[in-house]
Every structure is written in C-alpha cells, then in structure tokens.
Amino acid sequence: MPRFLSVTLFLWVFLLRWFQNAVKCEDIFQPDDDVNSTEQILLRQETQLGSVVDLLTQIRDLFNSNTINNTLITYPNVTENPPQELQCKTKFSPVNGVCLHVDFTIREEGLQQAGLSWTAASRYCTGLGADLAAFADANAYVDALNFIHRTNDGKDITMDIWIGGSDEANEGTWLWKNGNHMPRGTPFWGTQRHDNVFHQEPSGGGRQNCAMLWYKNKYFIHDSECEDKAAPLCQHE
The missing domain is CATH 3.10.100.10 (Mannose-Binding Protein A, subunit A)
Incomplete structure (x- = not known):
C-alpha cells in the first residue's frame, strides 16, 4: 500500500474512533442538576483529550512498527542502462x-x-x-x-x-x-x-x-x- 494511502487510512480510523469516544463521553456525562455545568464541561473535555492522546499514541506506534512498514511499497533499486554512444567508423x-x-x-x-x-x-x-x-x-x-x-x-x-x-x-x-x-x-x-x-x-x-x-x-x-x-x-x- 502506498504511504499516502496508509496515512489516509489511519487518519480515517483516528477520526472514527475519536467520534465514537466523543459519543460515549456524551452518554457518560449527562447533565446533572447537582453538578456545576462548568465542571461537567471540563470533565468531558479531559476525557476526550485523553482519548485523542491514546489514539495518536497508537497511530505513532503503528507507524513505527514492522506491521505498517511492511504494508508500504518498497521500490526496487533499478539501475537504468545509459544509452550507448553510437560507434561510427573512421571519417564518419x-x-x-x-x-x-x-x-x-x-x-x-x-x-x-x-x-x-x-x-x-x-x-x-x-x-x-x-x-x-x-x-x-x-x-x-x-x-x-x-x-x-x-x-x-x-x-x-x-x-x-x-x-x-x-x-x-x-x-x-x-x-x-x-x-x-x-x-x-x-x-x-x-x-x-x-x-x-x-x-x-x-x-x-x-x-x-x-x-x-x-x-x-x-x-x-x-x-x-x-x-x-x-x-x-x-x-x-
């Protein structure tokens, strides 16, 4: 898989998982009349930020691992034959x-x-x-x-x-x-x-x-x- 496709794939995975975690956070932190709304917002942001850090860490580890490196295309070291100079006879x-x-x-x-x-x-x-x-x-x-x-x-x-x-x-x-x-x-x-x-x-x-x-x-x-x-x-x- 070309490198740019690998990067695109993992970005999509990152965004999907971030969205899923964001939804979970919404479910966890339902408004509570007994808790200050500002504290709820801070708790929600802290949880989402932690999820983002975890995902970025996983992506970094994947790019550094043999698994992702093995999926990238490696181009062979091709040595082009230089065009041979035309050998002309004497006088030509x-x-x-x-x-x-x-x-x-x-x-x-x-x-x-x-x-x-x-x-x-x-x-x-x-x-x-x-x-x-x-x-x-x-x-x-x-x-x-x-x-x-x-x-x-x-x-x-x-x-x-x-x-x-x-x-x-x-x-x-x-x-x-x-x-x-x-x-x-x-x-x-x-x-x-x-x-x-x-x-x-x-x-x-x-x-x-x-x-x-x-x-x-x-x-x-x-x-x-x-x-x-x-x-x-x-x-x-």
Missing part, C-alpha cells in the same frame, strides 16, 4: 542514430573535376563499410542537410551530392538502394524550371535515373544523369 560522424560522411574533395582518377559518378560514389561508400545515404523520413532528411551545412561551413563548396536513390531498375519507381521506396513530393523533392514552367522533381524522364541533392536548389532532391559528378554522402548505422 554520428547524426541522430546514423553515421554520415561526405567527401567534397574526392575525384575520379585522371579527372580534374571533383566528384564521382553515382556508381563510383556507391563503390566509394561500400569501400568504407557504408552505402549511399537513404532517408527514412523528413527528420532524417533534415538531419542530413544540417550535417552537410556544418561540414560546408566557411568552405563555400558548391558541389551537388549523391544519395542512394535510383529508378534505373524500373523507370518512375524510385527506390533506395536497400529496396525501400523513396518518399515523393514536398519536402524532399525540389522543382525544376522547364519552358518557363516549374515542374516537381523528378522530371528528367529516362535520361536521369539517379538521385542527388542539388546545390542550386538548396539541396532538395533532384534526378540527374548517373554519370554526372557529385560528392558522395555515405551512411552506416
């Missing part, structure tokens, strides 16, 4: 449950232009024990964007970034490399202007089958030709 940084790494300097052998094709970027991530990034929801997408901005802080890098989405297997069906469907529409995919009209991405048709974070559109997702050059965003859990 922990970002809300996953490990991310972006490389703005890597380039394909023999080329001056920084960046890799989508296939080369995928191989690069695999070599690090990871894969091109995939976003389970909008929160993961925003976390990745914040990570990119922190990495790019003060460096004025304007590169696009490859992520692990493609519709090469089936045109129009965009899948992450793990086989899950990519989210579509806002807030993931950006817009592209064609013939003075803005179109929701992806809009490149059969020519553009790989997903990237496009710098010129604030790193919203765009479809692009898979041989374009961009920085790889790698992820592992």
Whole structure:
C-alpha cells in the first residue's frame, strides 16, 4: 500500500474512533442538576483529550512498527542502462542514430573535376563499410542537410551530392538502394524550371535515373544523369 494511502487510512480510523469516544463521553456525562455545568464541561473535555492522546499514541506506534512498514511499497533499486554512444567508423560522424560522411574533395582518377559518378560514389561508400545515404523520413532528411551545412561551413563548396536513390531498375519507381521506396513530393523533392514552367522533381524522364541533392536548389532532391559528378554522402548505422 502506498504511504499516502496508509496515512489516509489511519487518519480515517483516528477520526472514527475519536467520534465514537466523543459519543460515549456524551452518554457518560449527562447533565446533572447537582453538578456545576462548568465542571461537567471540563470533565468531558479531559476525557476526550485523553482519548485523542491514546489514539495518536497508537497511530505513532503503528507507524513505527514492522506491521505498517511492511504494508508500504518498497521500490526496487533499478539501475537504468545509459544509452550507448553510437560507434561510427573512421571519417564518419554520428547524426541522430546514423553515421554520415561526405567527401567534397574526392575525384575520379585522371579527372580534374571533383566528384564521382553515382556508381563510383556507391563503390566509394561500400569501400568504407557504408552505402549511399537513404532517408527514412523528413527528420532524417533534415538531419542530413544540417550535417552537410556544418561540414560546408566557411568552405563555400558548391558541389551537388549523391544519395542512394535510383529508378534505373524500373523507370518512375524510385527506390533506395536497400529496396525501400523513396518518399515523393514536398519536402524532399525540389522543382525544376522547364519552358518557363516549374515542374516537381523528378522530371528528367529516362535520361536521369539517379538521385542527388542539388546545390542550386538548396539541396532538395533532384534526378540527374548517373554519370554526372557529385560528392558522395555515405551512411552506416
């Protein structure tokens, strides 16, 4: 029984017994014409006060006894396991449950232009024990964007970034490399202007089958030709 319930119970017992004793006192001290009324009142109060003292003493003794202590709930000494810190591989940084790494300097052998094709970027991530990034929801997408901005802080890098989405297997069906469907529409995919009209991405048709974070559109997702050059965003859990 919780402590506050025990206290409440005994207070009710105390009040009940006090009331019963008060009634008994009324029966014992009936008005007597031969006894001074003031003396009757004093005798009645003395008797009631004695009853109160007796009851309070009993309650105190009960609270100090093993009987009442054994009725109270004792809470086990539970030791919570602290959350384990995410162990990221070399070059990776922990970002809300996953490990991310972006490389703005890597380039394909023999080329001056920084960046890799989508296939080369995928191989690069695999070599690090990871894969091109995939976003389970909008929160993961925003976390990745914040990570990119922190990495790019003060460096004025304007590169696009490859992520692990493609519709090469089936045109129009965009899948992450793990086989899950990519989210579509806002807030993931950006817009592209064609013939003075803005179109929701992806809009490149059969020519553009790989997903990237496009710098010129604030790193919203765009479809692009898979041989374009961009920085790889790698992820592992």
